[in-house]
Amino acid sequence: MSQPTATRTVTVANRDGLHARSALAVLGCVREFRAKVELVRDRERADAGDIWQTLALGAGQGVVLRLEATGPDAEEAVDAVARLFAARFHEEDN
Amino acid sequence: MKFADFISPEAIRAALTAVDKEGVIREMVQALLDAGRIKAGDVEGIVQAVLNREALGTTGIGRGVAIPHAKHPGVKRLVGTVAVSREGVDFASLDGEKVYVFVFLVCPLDRPPDHLLPLAHTAQRLKNETFCKFLKQARTAEEIRQLLDEADEPDSNQFGS
Numbered sequence: 001m002s003q004p005t006a007t008r009t010v011t012v013a014n015r016d017g018l019h020a021r022s023a024l025a026v027l028g029c030v031r032e033f034r035a036k037v038e039l040v041r042d043r044e045r046a047d048a049g050d051i052w053q054t055l056a057l058g059a060g061q062g063v064v065l066r067l068e069a070t071g072p073d074a075e076e077a078v079d080a081v082a083r084l085f086a087a088r089f090h091e092e093d094n
Numbered sequence: 095m096k097f098a099d100f101i102s103p104e105a106i107r108a109a110l111t112a113v114d115k116e117g118v119i120r121e122m123v124q125a126l127l128d129a130g131r132i133k134a135g136d137v138e139g140i141v142q143a144v145l146n147r148e149a150l151g152t153t154g155i156g157r158g159v160a161i162p163h164a165k166h167p168g169v170k171r172l173v174g175t176v177a178v179s180r181e182g183v184d185f186a187s188l189d190g191e192k193v194y195v196f197v198f199l200v201c202p203l204d205r206p207p208d209h210l211l212p213l214a215h216t217a218q219r220l221k222n223e224t225f226c227k228f229l230k231q232a233r234t235a236e237e238i239r240q241l242l243d244e245a246d247e248p249d250s251n252q253f254g255s
Contacts, residue, residue, distance in 0.1 A: 020151075024155075024188075
């Protein structure tokens with residue numbers, strides 16, 4: 001039986017982009033879920049649970065990413081990550 | 095983007111002597127000062143900016159690597175260095191391991207996205223565990239510089255995938 005999946009499109013809204021602090025925030029968020037969450041930029045895929053892969057995307061302000069999750073709580077996972085993006089990773093200087 | 099675009103070769107350090115987080119940061123800031131990349135009057139401010147940034151969340155992102163960085167008005171363009179500690183330093187890393195390789199960046203205040211591509215390039219290259227291993231084993235600044243140059247080769251796969 002295949003696992004549930006969920007997708008969402010998000011935009012990097014904060015000024016500094018998906019840099020170290022925001023990548024760490026994404027990591028902390030996805031760790032709460034069992035689903036595997038990937039960030040997809042064009043053809044590049046990054047496991048959101050691997051901060052190296054997230055940083056390697058070099059996603060600056062305005063970049064559109066697709067969230068793709070697979071697992072029992074895939075929907076909740078993409079919801080939570082999407083909220084984080086919408087909140088600009090709670091960074092004060094935005 | 096290449097390491098050569100943001101790493102000052104004269105500031106590379108192959109044998110850090112500091113044994114703690116603040117000590118390492120001070121040593122790397124001193125390296126940038128010695129290389130003429132920052133001004134003496136900005137040293138304390140930069141050190142504090144880096145420590146303040148660390149307080150927000152460790153830049154020890156695992157695999158024995160840390161990417162400490164800060165913004166400071168004293169620099170007009172991004173400056174950076176690479177430094178290696180043979181003994182390793184406790185940097186409160188995400189994986190609980192010591193840090194041996196530091197990629198250190200100081201960015202201008204008014205151009206925040208400057209550090210994003212250097213960070214992305216660093217992550218892309220340091221994802222390669224062989225490259226990471228070679229950096230940790232480097233004995234001289236020249237060795238580190240050569241490793242960075244090799245990693246900058248177009249479609250670099252000198253270190254395997």
